[in-house]
Amino acid sequence: MSRTERLLDLLQTLRRHRLPVSGHRLAAEMGISLRTLYRDIATLQCQGAEIEGEPGVGYVLRPGFMLPPLMFSTEEIEALVLGTRWVAGRSDAHLGLAARNALAKIGAVLPQELRDELDAIPLLVAPSAVAVTDRVDVSLIRQAIRAEQKLEIAYRDDKGVDSARVIWPFALGFFDSVRIVMAWCELRNDFRHFRTDRIATLAAAGRYPRRRHALLKEWRAIEHAPRKT
CATH class of the missing domain: 2.30.30 (SH3 type barrels.)
Structure with missing residues (x-):
């Protein structure tokens, strides 16, 4: 796991806890050492994340923070791409276009290495066996x-x-x-x-x-x- 993915996972883990959670528990959930956890928390705080707490007391993330630029794990990107491809092929034309536009907006704010992954996701959606023909919009x-x-x-x-x-x-x-x-x-x-x-x-x-x-x-x-x- 890259450091970027680890920071994202830490944010997601903190979001799941509404009350302060101990560093030992966070480190165990993340599968990392306590020392690495403290270093990652300090990194996120420097990037603007409102993580309150201290060693021995516990940590809580105040709502409203997103990593700049927008970050996703590899599997989250795969899910977004696969879902977009399904919507584009199975929904009405307006919703299909909206899905493609949304994915393009996400891709525009991803770091370059994740943007390259976005363009090369090998998850495909097969054509529908029966075409849907609607008489109304x-x-x-x-x-x-x-x-x-x-x-x-x-x-x-x-x-x-x-x-x-x-x-x-x-x-x-x-x-x-x-x-x-x-x-x-x-x-x-x-x-x-x-x-x-x-x-x-x-x-x-x-x-x-x-x-x-x-x-x-x-x-x-x-x-x-x-x-x-």
Whole structure:
């Protein structure tokens, strides 16, 4: 492990502890000597990290500090690149472009040695076996979710039956060959799932009366409840 990665790991370890933690415990979690720990803490303090404490008392990191320039471990960079490549290939065009732009911004502030790793990550995403063809702009659904806004949709179910619905979208699930809107359906007065490729039209219909987070929490509780046998 390089010294840069070790400093990053120390920051992450300190962030996990909200209360002061002893130097001996930190050194054990890091797998380094106490002397190396004290030296690394001093280095981070010189770079602006608000690490309070002293030997024999314990250390705590005040929130809000990022290493300048932005630092990631090798595995964190791999996760970012793989996730970006998946989003670019599996989401709508707007979200895919946003993912690529975000990765470019991250790369611009990485040190040169990490930037070189970013460009050479050998983790690839295979093309989807089934192409998803949406008839509506999925980015509008994501905007409605963020704004807690109702949508009027024309929907065709798996039996080919058309219906008009007013839904309260609160989440969007991305699968390999399909995208699913999780929503409260006014017609059914219950939670329902809607495939985006079966939505023919959509239009905004004002804010819905509940908070998105509350709907998501309630839906998760129902989804994770034990099934009756």
